Each structure stands twice: as structure tokens, then as C-alpha cells.
Amino acid sequence: MSRTVYVNGRYLPEEEATVSVFDRGFLFADGVYEVTSVLDGKLIDFPGHCARLNRSLTELDMANPISDDDLLEVHRNLVRRNGITDGLVYLQVTRGAADRDFAYPDDPEPTIVLFTQAKPGLADNPAADRGLRIVTVPDQRWGRRDIKTVQLLYPSMAKMAAKAEGADDAWMVEDDHVTEGTSNNAYIVKGGTIVTRQLGHEILHGITRAAVLRFAREAQMKVEERAFTVEEAKAADEAFVTSASAFVMPVVGIDGVTLGDGTPGPVARRLREIYLEESRKAAL
Ligand code: PDD
Numbered sequence: 001m002s003r004t005v006y007v008n009g010r011y012l013p014e015e016e017a018t019v020s021v022f023d024r025g026f027l028f029a030d031g032v033y034e035v036t037s038v039l040d041g042k043l044i045d046f047p048g049h050c051a052r053l054n055r056s057l058t059e060l061d062m063a064n065p066i067s068d069d070d071l072l073e074v075h076r077n078l079v080r081r082n083g084i085t086d087g088l089v090y091l092q093v094t095r096g097a098a099d100r101d102f103a104y105p106d107d108p109e110p111t112i113v114l115f116t117q118a119k120p121g122l123a124d125n126p127a128a129d130r131g132l133r134i135v136t137v138p139d140q141r142w143g144r145r146d147i148k149t150v151q152l153l154y155p156s157m158a159k160m161a162a163k164a165e166g167a168d169d170a171w172m173v174e175d176d177h178v179t180e181g182t183s184n185n186a187y188i189v190k191g192g193t194i195v196t197r198q199l200g201h202e203i204l205h206g207i208t209r210a211a212v213l214r215f216a217r218e219a220q221m222k223v224e225e226r227a228f229t230v231e232e233a234k235a236a237d238e239a240f241v242t243s244a245s246a247f248v249m250p251v252v253g254i255d256g257v258t259l260g261d262g263t264p265g266p267v268a269r270r271l272r273e274i275y276l277e278e279s280r281k282a283a284l
Contacts, residue, residue: 008113019113025092027100032060032147033091036091037247039086040280043283043284044279045211046075046283049091066112086123087118088119090116093113094111097109123276130264131251132169133252134170135255136178137161137173139172145202158172169181169184176229180204187240189267194213195223197225197226215271237260237265239252247275250272
């Protein structure tokens, strides 16, 4: 079935939704994106995704083609038109089309594209009961991972390397410390304390991360925002990842080492429950 896609102010059937071959998103990965989940037809953590989009654009001196209110409206229209109950809304903004040149064009007209992906049962992913097995790989991305750019080739390669080893995903490692997952933030739990890397240029400032840490602190759980080593992770009681598409997802194995009894740990399970409950309540 053909989806409706939003391109530069127009709602089009996906077959007719196109952008220029000169678009700098295509030629230079000169673009940023957001992924917002939809549960029961409503948007999860929308204000956070909107705020991060504005930040990414500002960091790249890129114009924002749309107001926050209009962006919410477009998200809602696409969810409705495409009959999405559970799924994702993908948004991408690029600097726009211009003759190929490393220097930015003087007056670029940004390109904006949004589409939906239906994911029935997104919150009931069986992987949450089983837990993920992950492998570690060197983090070979650029130095501004806090900007949510569409330069996703290395994370994609890392994901394929994980699959080739029979694992579900990869955690990236720099100077022996875990930065984050290919498309999620990484956490370990030891002696009841949740440890996750502090914010900086080394990781994406996850919107789910912010909400989950807030809920953890509200539930009197101890949180430490600091880098942790691979050794520390392998010796942890449990581990998990967070993202807009996976919410809170337990990790049960790292580089072939089984954590705890090899089933999702109590902290990850509890946080998943709290996150889903609270974010559904606040959904727009
Ligand atoms: N990825 N770190 C990286 C490298 C990510 O790509 C993502 C999200 C996250 C989690 O951020 P958030 O909680 O705001 O989704 C962390 C999205 C889901 C994606 O690329 O599909």
C-alpha cells in the first residue's frame, strides 16, 4: 500500500515523493534527522525531538524550514493519513540542493522530508523479554556525534558486523570506554547503580535517555553519568539500551559474556514499564 510522504510542504504518494540529485543530503550527508515513535496513534516525546532538531540545525548553521507547531501538525497528519497506530515518524532536513561545492551555498533552501513506518506491536517487541546480545566494535565515527546527522554508514557497518557474529547489535568503544550503541544509548547496572556515559560531543543526546534518567531518579534509583569500560560492562549485573524505536531494551550478553542469569534484569524491566506508562500518558 502506498504511503503518503511529506516533501517540502506537499503531501504526496510515496512514488511521487522525490528530491533533487543535487541535494546536499545525498552528496555530502549534509542533513539532520529525527525519529519519533507513535503508540496508540500518538507521538512519544515529541517536544524533545523538536528541541533536538532545532539544536542540530543550529550547530550546522542550517535554516529551519518549519515552525515547531507546523511540524507537530505534519507529524499528526501523516500518522492519520497513513493509519499509524504503532510505528515511527522519520523526519529529515538537509541544507537543500545546490551545484556540488564543499562550501555551503549562499542562500540554500532546505529540503524537508517526513515519512511514517508502521510497526504493529512496537511496545510489545519480544526482544524485550529475551534481551539483546551485543558485541563491541571500535567507534570510528566523526567527532560531533551530538549532532543527529544522516552520516549513518559506520553505525550501519557496525550493525552488520554484529549480525555477522550472530549478535543483535553493537556497542561502540573509544579509548576502551563505551560511547553508545549503533542507534541507541548504552547503560550498565552494578549494585543497583545505573551507569551511562555523560553528555558531550562523543554521544547523541538521546531523548529517551533524558526521560529514562528522569524517571529513574524519581523512582529513587541511583544514576551515575560517566564513561564505563568494556570490562566493567562485562562484569555488570545487567545492561540495557534506550532509543525512540526500542524504548528501554535489556541487554543480556556482551562479547559472548552472559550478564547475570542471561535474562533481562529487574532495573531494565522496571524502567521499560515506567517509561512506556509515563510517555504514553504524555503523548501528543
Ligand atoms: N537513533 N544514539 C544514537 C547513535 C542514535 O542513533 C539514537 C537514536 C540514540 C537514541 O536517541 P533517542 O532516544 O533520541 O532516539 C542514541 C534513532 C532511533 C534512529 O536512528 O533510528
